[in-house]
Amino acid sequence: xxxxxxxxxxxxxxxxxxxxxxxxxxxxxxxxxxxxxxxxxxxxxxxxxxxxxxxxxxxxxxxxxxxxxxxxxxxxxxxxxxxxxxxxxxxxxxxxxxxxxxxxxxxxxxxxxxxxxxxxxxxxxxxxxxxxxxxxxxxxxxxxxxxxxxxxxxxxxxxxxxxxxxxxxxxxxxxxxxxxxxxxxxxxxxxxxxxxxxxxxxxxxxxxxxxxxxxxxxxxxxxxxxxxxxxxxxxxxxxxxxxxxxxxxxxxxxxxxxxxxxxxxxxxxxxxxxxxxxxxxxxxxxxxxxxxxxx
Amino acid sequence: xxxxxxxxxxxxxxxxxxxxxxxxxxxxxxxxxxxxxxxxxxxxxxxxxxxxxxxxxxxxxxxxxxxxxxxxxxxxxxxxxxxxxxxxxxxxxxxxxxxxxxxxxxxxxxxxxxxxxxxxxxxxxxxxxxxxxxxxxxxxxxxxxxxxxxxxxxxxxxxxxxxxxxxxxxxxxxxxxxxxxxxxxxxxxxxxxxxxxxxxxxxxxxxxxxxxxxxxxxxxxxxxxxxxxxxxxxxxxxxxxxxxxxxxxxxxxxxxxxxxxxxxxxxxxxxxxxxxxxxxxxxxxxxxxxxxxxxxxxxxxxxxxxxxxxxxxxxxxxxxxxxxxxxxxxxxxxxxxxxxxxxxxxxxxxxxxxxxxxxxxxxxxxxxxxxxxxxxxxxxxxxxxxxxxxxxxxxxxxxxxxxxxxxxxxxxxxxxxxxxxxxxxxxxxxxxxxxxxxxxxxxxxxxxxxxxxxxxxxxxxxxxxxxxxxxxxxxxxxxxxxxxxxxxxxxxxxxxxxxxxxxxxxxxxxxxxxxxxxxxxxxxxxxxxxxxxxxxxxxxxxx
Numbered sequence: 025x026x027x028x029x030x031x032x033x034x035x036x037x038x039x040x041x042x043x044x045x046x047x048x049x050x051x052x053x054x055x056x057x058x059x060x061x062x063x064x065x066x067x068x069x070x071x072x073x074x075x076x077x078x079x080x081x082x083x084x085x086x087x088x089x090x091x092x093x094x095x096x097x098x099x100x101x102x103x104x105x106x107x108x109x110x111x112x113x114x115x116x117x118x119x120x121x122x123x124x125x126x127x128x129x130x131x132x133x134x135x136x137x138x139x140x141x142x143x144x145x146x147x148x149x150x151x152x153x154x155x156x157x158x159x160x161x162x163x164x165x166x167x168x169x170x171x172x173x174x175x176x177x178x179x180x181x182x183x184x185x186x187x188x189x190x191x192x193x194x195x196x197x198x199x200x201x202x203x204x205x206x207x208x209x210x211x212x213x214x215x216x217x218x219x220x221x222x223x224x225x226x227x228x229x230x231x232x233x234x235x236x237x238x239x240x241x242x243x244x245x246x247x248x249x250x251x252x253x254x255x256x257x258x259x260x261x262x263x264x265x266x267x268x269x270x271x272x273x274x275x276x277x278x279x280x281x282x283x284x285x286x287x288x289x290x291x292x293x294x295x296x297x298x299x300x301x302x303x304x305x306x307x308x309x310x311x312x313x314x315x316x317x318x319x
Numbered sequence: 320x321x322x323x324x325x326x327x328x329x330x331x332x333x334x335x336x337x338x339x340x341x342x343x344x345x346x347x348x349x350x351x352x353x354x355x356x357x358x359x360x361x362x363x364x365x366x367x368x369x370x371x372x373x374x375x376x377x378x379x380x381x382x383x384x385x386x387x388x389x390x391x392x393x394x395x396x397x398x399x400x401x402x403x404x405x406x407x408x409x410x411x412x413x414x415x416x417x418x419x420x421x422x423x424x425x426x427x428x429x430x431x432x433x434x435x436x437x438x439x440x441x442x443x444x445x446x447x448x449x450x451x452x453x454x455x456x457x458x459x460x461x462x463x464x465x466x467x468x469x470x471x472x473x474x475x476x477x478x479x480x481x482x483x484x485x486x487x488x489x490x491x492x493x494x495x496x497x498x499x500x501x502x503x504x505x506x507x508x509x510x511x512x513x514x515x516x517x518x519x520x521x522x523x524x525x526x527x528x529x530x531x532x533x534x535x536x537x538x539x540x541x542x543x544x545x546x547x548x549x550x551x552x553x554x555x556x557x558x559x560x561x562x563x564x565x566x567x568x569x570x571x572x573x574x575x576x577x578x579x580x581x582x583x584x585x586x587x588x589x590x591x592x593x594x595x596x597x598x599x600x601x602x603x604x605x606x607x608x609x610x611x612x613x614x615x616x617x618x619x620x621x622x623x624x625x626x627x628x629x630x631x632x633x634x635x636x637x638x639x640x641x642x643x644x645x646x647x648x649x650x651x652x653x654x655x656x657x658x659x660x661x662x663x664x665x666x667x668x669x670x671x672x673x674x675x676x677x678x679x680x681x682x683x684x685x686x687x688x689x690x691x692x693x694x695x696x697x698x699x700x701x702x703x704x705x706x707x708x709x710x711x712x713x714x715x716x717x718x719x720x721x722x723x724x725x726x727x728x729x730x731x732x733x734x735x736x737x738x739x740x741x742x743x744x745x746x747x748x749x750x751x752x753x754x755x756x757x758x759x760x761x762x763x764x765x766x767x768x769x770x771x772x773x774x775x776x777x778x779x780x781x782x783x784x785x786x787x788x789x790x791x792x793x794x795x796x797x798x799x800x801x802x803x804x805x806x807x808x809x810x811x812x813x814x815x816x817x818x819x820x821x822x823x824x825x826x827x828x829x830x831x832x833x834x835x836x837x838x839x840x841x842x843x844x845x846x847x848x849x850x851x852x853x854x855x856x857x858x859x860x861x862x
Contacts, residue, residue: 119738153740163731166754166857176739179749212856228739 049309052289061306063296069096072266078132087113089290100267102281110290111270115238119155120148156229157238161245162221164213169205172213176232191231199227200257219250239269255280274314278302286310352833355826356589358574358582361427365420373439373556374400401437410822423575426456431569440553448548473546474566484535488528495524500687597787602814603824612789613804617706618771625710629717637725657715665776668708696801700781702790703800708780713766724758753857760850764843771839774808782806784813807835
């Protein structure tokens with residue numbers, strides 16, 4: 025690990041030579057506690073999810089350091105940062121997918137609409153039912169398109185055909201997939217193209233009316249056209265769903281999100297409205313990252 | 320070297336050797352097996368000392384090629400001369416130097432009899448109740464052709480009636496007897512009204528059965544009389560006259576007189592007899608239908624038993640059991656189980672299943688029949704115990720294959736399911752198992768192939784040399800898992816190595832082997848077809 029730190033700091037200092045301020049990033053790389061720059065306007069919106077002093081360790085390695093941030097309701101919030109900075113881990117902590125891994129320890133808490141996520145009384149299965157999640161690679165289930173969409177209802181024991189059909193249509197329309205698959209709902213979902221599969225996964229995630237929609241780099245395995253369709257879809261979801269997404273693509277973050285958080289080596293650096301982050305960030309470090317001069 | 324060409328050669332060479340050996344073996348079996356039923360010409364061979372014989376030439380041997388130098392042989396040929404009751408042998412070596420003349424007489428006839436092996440001779444006349452109806456080789460043969468099907472049908476009908484009707488009567492008698500023993504078991508051996516009633520009933524039924532039985536005898540006698548009236552007189556090459564009852568002629572043909580299509584017809588008829596009939600003459604002739612039935616039902620039964628067992632065990636091992644020294648030990652033990660000699664499974668099967676579980680079932684549910692006949696029902700070898708033993712034998716294969724299939728299910732699918740709020744069991748049941756199904760099928764295919772070809776444990780747990788009562792038949796309750804059965808692989812052993820008439824049995828071994836290989840191939844192709852269907856449905860991803 026020390027070697028890794030050295031690499032990062034040397035990379036930063038070489039950047040620093042070209043006149044870009046990276047004091048905070050160097051401090052983070054050294055392991056210092058650096059206060060997050062959170063814009064006031066973030067606190068004005070009503071939050072759907074609150075992350076409070078959250079820390080996470082894989083074994084002895086700490087990958088999330090004391091992150092606190094509110095996620096505004098019915099808005100799109102993007103998490104950006106270099107690879108391995110812990111943004112996916114943070115996202116997977118929200119619906120406690122990290123419980124499936126061994127050797128994970130957390131402190132701090134998150135609150136979904138006021139309910140403590142890491143409370144010992146919280147049933148993790150109920151918790152996951154209140155959220156929808158879309159993964160990097162499309163992961164349709166080996167069953168028909170219809171059954172994929174209504175999966176969450178099926179496992180709840182819903183058998184009423186008309187209810188299922190209604191939910192299926194609404195969700196597929198919501199995921200802008202209905203027109204393409206309405207005539208082949210009973211075909212295997214595995215026969216769809218990659219972009220269609222990812223929209224199917226979004227339809228599956230919204231079918232159970234989630235309180236938060238978690239998108240983990242939803243376009244990273246897709247071609248540009250499919251990516252454009254998913255981005256359009258995220259625009260449409262804004263206002264109806266609270267979306268928390270992880271992305272590597274700065275253009276995508278600037279186009280598709282309302283709020284952006286910059287995370288570096290497990291620490292929140294700056295968090296604010298997307299327009300401010302991209303055009304007028306408080307920190308020089310953020311500017312150099314989002315403009316692609318670093319990272 | 321850097322491109323690895325020598326390795327490519329080595330690899331392709333190894334593959335070529337393997338393919339050559341497999342194809343060669345299959346080809347050898349196919350050719351030898353399929354030629355057995357092809358009617359070959361009959362030669363009338365006259366020797367220099369005046370002896371004559373009529374037979375098929377089965378093989379030739381060159382004296383010079385014989386390895387043992389101190390014994391000198393002339394060139395010689397092996398002739399299937401048949402007519403065992405006259406010649407005392409089925410086959411005979413004839414030295415080429417002893418032969419005076421060889422010819423193919425037009426009316427030379429091969430007769431397959433129910434008993435006594437083949438007969439070779441020339442038709443003389445057809446008799447009805449000892450009176451000649453048609454005389455002369457050609458007219459007699461035509462007359463035989465005309466009447467034979469009807470006579471054979473009468474004969475078969477009579478046999479069927481004898482077997483089934485009499486079987487039913489005996490069944491009635493037996494159930495009455497069992498009812499009496501049951502009453503005795505239930506209400507004590509001391510005289511009481513229940514036992515008396517059952518005994519009365521039994522007496523009454525046995526009286527009824529006796530009347531019905533004599534009726535049946537009368538009907539049978541009438542039927543038999545009609546078919547027994549006909550017989551066929553032949554003359555052998557040496558001039559002996561032999562009279563054969565027509566009802567006992569399974570098939571007859573004149574190989575020198577039928578042309579290509581006639582030969583083809585005889586060939587088809589003999590194959591049909593082989594596939595559809597019961598065995599005769601200590602399994603060295605006739606059909607193998609009971610063995611086909613036994614092999615198929617045993618294999619399918621085994622698959623039904625091993626699939627749930629193996630899949631559940633693998634699921635627990637892979638999905639629920641925590642990784643640790645214990646799990647590793649269990650896994651190694653399972654792998655080692657695959658290397659235990661199969662006869663050990665047979666010994667375990669007879670000790671545990673037949674005598675242990677079977678004896679216990681007999682005591683609990685069949686105590687009356689144990690008392691009545693002094694015969695076990697489940698407490699001896701049978702289809703159920705053989706299937707269970709082989710299920711145990713193939714369990715490691717299924718467990719290992721299922722584990723592999725479970726590991727191959729992409730983690731992203733499980734995560735997707737968990738993210739939807741599914742529990743572990745829901746994820747396994749709805750996502751993991753369907754996706755792993757093709758891999759599980761692969762394990763099952765391997766298990767079935769192994770079970771269908773296994774012999775050693777079966778000899779201990781239920782396979783019999785002759786068992787004409789099929790494990791699945793038309794009498795209630797239709798499936799009889801307690802019955803002993805015949806098996807093709809065992810038949811190969813029995814016919815090949817236990818037969819008194821080894822020359823006649825040898826080609827039969829190839830034919831049975833061919834059939835067994837074809838049967839396993841058919842089972843596998845069906846399973847592979849199902850698997851590819853599942854694969855299309857659950858695995859293939861199109862981008």
